[in-house]
Amino acid sequence: MSAPEVLIFGAGAVGAFYGSRLAHAGAPVSAVCRSNYAAVKASGFSIASPQFGEYSWTPTRVFPSAAEAVAAGVRWSFIVVTTKALPDVSDDSALLDGLVGPGTAIVLVQNGLGVEEPYRQRFPHAAILSAVTVVSASQPSPGRIDHNRWTRINIGPFLPDVSDGEETHAATAQAREFARLLVAGGVKDASAYSHRKLQQVRWHKIAINASFNPSSVLSNGTSNRAMAEDPELAEHVRGVMDEVLTTAPKVLGAPFPAEFASADSILASTRRNVSGSRPSMWGDWEAGRPMEIEVIIGNPIRLARAKGLEMPRMQTLYALIKMAQANRDALRKSQSRL
Ligand SMILES: NC(=O)c1ccc[n+]([C@@H]2O[C@H](COP(=O)([O-])OP(=O)(O)OC[C@H]3O[C@@H](n4cnc5c(N)ncnc54)[C@H](OP(=O)(O)O)[C@@H]3O)[C@@H](O)[C@H]2O)c1
Known part of the structure; x- marks a missing residue:
């Protein structure tokens, strides 16, 4: 063959x-x-x-x-x-x-x-x-x-x-x-x-990406570790992760496998991360590139809504990051006309 x-x-x-x-x-x-x-x-x-x-x-x-x-x-x-x-x-x-x-x-x-x-x-x-x-x-x-x-x-x-x-x-x-x-x-x-387990992995990763990525942009480029160490930001990030981790099993109709990390253990391992890295969404923001807002934040909200579930913390991030991107792009456009 x-x-x-x-x-x-x-x-x-x-x-x-x-x-x-x-x-x-x-x-x-x-x-x-x-x-x-x-x-x-x-x-x-x-x-x-x-x-x-x-x-x-x-x-x-x-x-x-x-x-x-x-x-x-x-x-x-x-x-x-x-x-x-x-x-x-x-x-x-x-x-x-x-x-x-x-x-x-x-x-x-x-x-x-x-x-x-x-x-x-x-x-x-x-x-x-x-x-x-x-x-x-x-x-x-x-x-x-x-x-x-x-x-x-x-x-x-x-x-x-x-x-x-x-x-x-x-x-x-x-x-x-x-x-x-x-x-x-x-x-x-x-x-x-399997199909189901892969979708569970996708949702679990959303807990990380949808909490850290827009929060880094909206806090002017905070690193993952700094977000996990700052008391207010850590509480916010944990809240978003918990919202996703409790909503996903209801959308998917099955509990997460026991081995999937909790919000607290994700925060703990992020605090140990010495690289000082920032989410890739920050790089896209800085470079003026479009950010993966719809697939990381918009679609989870829509999939949850289709099952009658709201994610208010996610909705807040979605509204803010979407408008931040629209304003950034409008500003660049008007500056390029000058
Ligand atoms: N990088 C990571 O560590 C990482 C980790 C986990 C998941 N991911 C995910 O993996 C995906 C890819 O990320 P990435 O970091 O590899 O992005 P990337 O470095 O920007 O690579 C995407 C590539 O696709 C090219 N491309 C886009 N549209 C194209 C088209 N129409 N025809 C031909 N080429 C096209 C881009 O070209 P241009 O340079 O011209 O735009 C770029 O080279 C994303 O969904 C990301 O969230 C990334």
């Missing part, structure tokens, strides 16, 4: 890191780039990692756009979407038209909730795999990837309408194959989960 052809769609920090590990496992891995296209086409990626050291990765093919990837006529086994999830800015699922063929699995390695839905609607016959990672990675310059910490990634089939037979569903087998490839590429803590 030939090795599965993998296409990384949006090869930034996360896409290049996991793409390089899949390539290490022996898969031909290609990449659709955008602002880093010229650099990656010329010299590939150079990656620095505490686990894997300094290494370079040259994708099998490098494309400047999805249209160019379509023109290559490759039969993709996995299309790994690692763009930022910005449904209020663009529907990236439309860019995969012509790339998804029989047997293609679309793997969404993105933060947030509801990221699968546009892909499921556009490609009802394709396997949609949902993936959550806790990796910490960045791209400080085009083609240069800093893998800072952690590798864990969980992958599950997205099968919201399948109550029986998930075990024998093709998407379940594809999720396991994708996890197997990552493990073979050195990502020892890659593992395949």
